[in-house]
Amino acid sequence: MEETKKVALITGANKGIGFEVARQIAKAGWTVLAGARKEELGTQAAAKLQAEGLDVQFIHVDLDSPESARTAAEAIKKQFSKLDLLVNNAAIAGKGDGPPSKVNVEIVEAVMKTNYVGTVAVTQAMLPLLQAAGKAQIINVSSELGSISQQTDPNWKYAPVKVLAYCASKAALNMFTMQLAYEFRDGSIAVNSVNPGYTATDLNGNSGPQTLEEGAAEIVRVALMEAPVTGKFLETGAEIPW
16 A cells, blocks of 8 residues: 555445445545445445446444444554545434424434434544544535524425434534534544435435435545535535534
8 A cells, every 4th residue: 555545434335425425535546445334235335446446445334333433443543554534424314204293212213323323433433543644534424404504494495304313313413523623623634514415315215316426526525625624514516504
């Protein structure tokens, strides 16, 4: 490995937006670690990108298993000694998620555990490696559905979408972004939330109007910035109110 080559970890990279982000970051000349919960699916995804001549490896990361994050961090430290970029992309949408008066509390608990608690656990495990890079970046793949400001606007295009578990998990993720950016306000690690937009993925039954390339675009743009901003909630061409 070239000492100057940058290393990125992307969770949930075996399909959807995560897979496309892995492809684009690898095309930019990075080593990409494609995180996935299931080894078979992660290995297959990495093999597809390797067949394109890209430097991509599978690494096991399960957001419901903090131990898997710690094990992954140990493996990255042994092989690369650092991590330049962490893209927290993996997330779930709970089947049966719905309005706050009706949603099953178990669904709320499961979605929050994966999307929020799991992301915090992965990030904490990777922080020493990110710090070792000197200058690094964390991108939390959020959603405009997690914007409390927009959720309170009755004229907002997604105002009727009130699925408590998913929306709350992304709002919590945004709080994590804000507080972590403040903690690393010395500039050593840039931390941002990015809304990929309504993209056709398994998460929404492929109902989104955007392609995977369109959904990945802003994540990749921010990831490859020479001097990334920090503490922002971004989408293509704009900044979203918290």
